[in-house]
Amino acid sequence: MTPEEERSGDLLDVALADEIELVSDLVVAASSSPRHFTPDEVDELLGITGEAAAASPSRSTPA
Numbered sequence: 001m002t003p004e005e006e007r008s009g010d011l012l013d014v015a016l017a018d019e020i021e022l023v024s025d026l027v028v029a030a031s032s033s034p035r036h037f038t039p040d041e042v043d044e045l046l047g048i049t050g051e052a053a054a055a056s057p058s059r060s061t062p063a
Helices: 003-007 014-031 039-046 050-054
Strands: none
Touching: 014 039
């Protein structure tokens, strides 16, 4: 990759930027809470609802 390509605004990873924003929102919320969040509260903070939350790999039952 050339230096010009590195400085180009065309190299933005939109999905990664969205994930970073979600994680930063979660960190801010967690830092203002005196307790740990439940998985349901984390889903709510991230805007995950219904089937998307149920399909989360962290929610699956270990075999």
